[in-house]
Amino acid sequence: MEYRQRPAMGNSLRFKVFFSFMLLTVVLLAILNTYPVSRMRNQLILAREVEMRSDFGAFSAALESASAFDYETAATALSILDVGREQRVLVTDASGRVIYDNLKTSDLIGKTALFSEIIEALSGKDVFRCTYNIEAFNYRTACAVIRDNTVVGAVYAYQYDSGSADLLRETREEILQISIAVTAVTLLFIVTFIISLRRRFDRVLAGVYQVQEGNYDYRIDLHSSDELGIIAGEFDKMSDQLAKNESIRRQFVSDASHELKTPLASIKLLCDSILQAREMRVEDVREFLGDIREEIDRLTRITEGLLYISRMENGAPMDGICDLTHTLVRSTDMLQGNAAQMEVEITYHDLPEMAYVSGNPDMIYQVVFNLMENAVKYNRRGGKVQVALEVRDDQTLLHVADTGIGIREEELERIFDRFYRVDKMRSRETRGTGLGLSIVGQCMEAIGGHIEVTSTYGEGTCFTAYFNNAPEEEPFEEEEGGNS
Ligand SMILES: Nc1ncnc2c1ncn2[C@@H]1O[C@H](COP(=O)(O)OP(=O)(O)OP(=O)(O)O)[C@@H](O)[C@H]1O
Ligand SMILES: [Mg+2]
Missing domain, CATH: 3.30.565.10 (Histidine kinase-like ATPase, C-terminal domain)
Known part of the structure; x- marks a missing residue:
């Protein structure tokens, strides 16, 4: 349909609906793709932290209460406590020299392992750290071994967890796939909605243009109960009223012209009769003039009546x-x-x-x-x-x-x-x-x-x-x- 006045792109209703829908979808999907994954990652790290802290707290306590602080004691304590199976576990003395390594092929024993966590543990702190990349979680924990109120060494554990990282990645990918599907469906819905809205809107506008041009018989007939349907229904009712008013107005103009024409025709006829008569008795002329006067009276009464009606229609005080x-x-x-x-x-x-x-x-x-x-x-x-x-x-x-x-x-x-x-x-x-x-x-x-x-x-x-x-x-x- 040819629009007489087109709204600016940014002002168009279609654009606004599309933009709002898309903005909402993008925001929802952004939240869906970040919040659950980050929450899951934090939960995994927290669970691991609790577990590692408790395991190696118990391990260091066992070392503290043992009779000796050497390789054998550490190996026995580790096997009794049943911890550190998936982790690399080191025990150092107070100078950071490794006295125990659970890796059978280790070449670290006897060497100084000055990892930052071990240095912090030797100064009496309990440390837990985790770094995450798409491949794996890297957990590190360290705590001091204190015997007779003196820090005699440190326990250090390290775990490379690719299983949890895989789970997290798969979850993220699934959410992304769902998001893409949701976006596609939403887009389809918005486009269908906008096309239908535009069609219905065009029908309403066509009705407005028709009535503007004086075609009061045009009906939009939208047959819908939404807001646009209600506007169309009310518009059709208005067109009905306009059509009725127009027909009353036309009838009135035609009746009024007819009513005014009849006395005017009589007056003309009476005047012609007087003018065309060669000779006329004064009494006849007077009679004709009397008739003319009656017709003029009638015209006056009609115009007075019409004026009164018009005054009322123009809002005379009531x-x-x-x-x-x-x-x-x-x-x-x-x-x-x-x-x-x-x-x-x-x-x-x-x-x-x-x-x-x-x-x-x-x-x-x-x-x-x-x-x-x-x-x-x-x-x-x-x-x-x-x-x-x-x-x-x-x-x-x-x-x-x-x-x-x-x-x-x-x-x-x-x-x-x-x-x-x-x-x-x-x-x-x-x-x-x-x-x-x-x-x-x-x-x-x-x-x-x-x-x-x-x-x-x-x-x-x-x-x-x-x-x-x-x-x-x-x-x-x-x-x-x-x-x-
Ligand atoms: N009391 C009545 N008895 C019989 N017919 C009536 C009576 N009142 C009105 N009518 C009829 O209704 C018609 C309309 O009345 P209305 O008063 O509108 O017009 P009118 O008397 O012909 O003209 P006007 O009142 O403008 O001088 C009259 O022409 C007459 O035929
Ligand atoms: Mg009357």
Whole structure:
């Protein structure tokens, strides 16, 4: 896939994962190849030291307590104590001259053996030394022989141990082989992991690019439950929402253009009729102008409704406190003219003196006015509108019931859609734009309430709006405004 922006090599996620894995592997293998081997070597030396010190301590003690200090005594003590079979054992006198050597073919007897260990032993110290190379361990130990509080000689033992060195080397080689196998498997795993990560990552990125280009129908469909799968899933949900919003936006633009086009076409037609008529009576011209004015009024109502919706979508203030009783009375006053025209009677039930609810007063006015206006508008001549307030613990319910034309079951869920009108002809007569209930729905959502509707076709409709009661202690500040 073609990347629009490539991360720098050192910054790339793949590099970081690879580097971290490899670093971890190298450190682990380095520890595995040094620590156990060095610990094993130290253990071997320690065990040997304990053994040699104890053996030759006992040997020197036997020499100290023996009647004589000569070749025979040393040979007898060595054989009785059963020590020094794998070692070269020397016994010297106080001047470092060898008086005993367990090597049968020795030519050292009678000669001075001034090894550093013997010199140190003659000065009264117990010495143990070990040198190690890949071939063998070289152990050396020496201790003084003290008779009558005088150092009369020294015991020196030397051992060349290639068996333990072989064991150590084999162990090291085995660990190395295991390490190589582990590194190979780890490398294979990392490379596979990085390739799969890259593929999955590319799919997510492809989704991002597609959505950036406006293709909201593209879905990543990663089907995995790891973090990348969750991101992809959430991204697909976001694309769903964007696709939905885009389709609503397109529909809205198309509906709005259509709604604006119809009155404009009528105005053009009416103007053309006036302009094309050779002669026209003043009364006819006035009638045409009256029609034009009505269409202009309609355009004004549509644009006012659209502006109100746009203001809400752009975050108009939703907070505040409003007295529902007062708003109801105000709306009724505004609608008295229409009601009288339709011979509709507006009556109240259970209206408390005050009913404070939460929400921007202008939005609440829009809700009350639109519901009552519809109840009057879609009523029959001589019908009734019954308004009631039901105050509950947390909520106040506004019921607006009418004895009007009613709404069919299948239409009920659409009446809150923008520009939706059940009967376009009647709506046109009543100058409806189809925006009223959509504004009501949006206002209720904004102030945290909701609205329900029940209707019997041909008999009447009842809208119930649920408002949240205002907190009691807050002071009431009325800031009503707006008009439908
Ligand atoms: N009380 C009601 N009785 C019967 N039908 C109703 C009632 N209220 C709304 N309607 C139907 O729902 C449709 C949508 O109502 P809405 O208030 O959104 O638009 P409108 O009244 O046509 O126009 P506007 O309110 O913008 O002037 C109306 O056209 C009408 O068909
Ligand atoms: Mg309306």
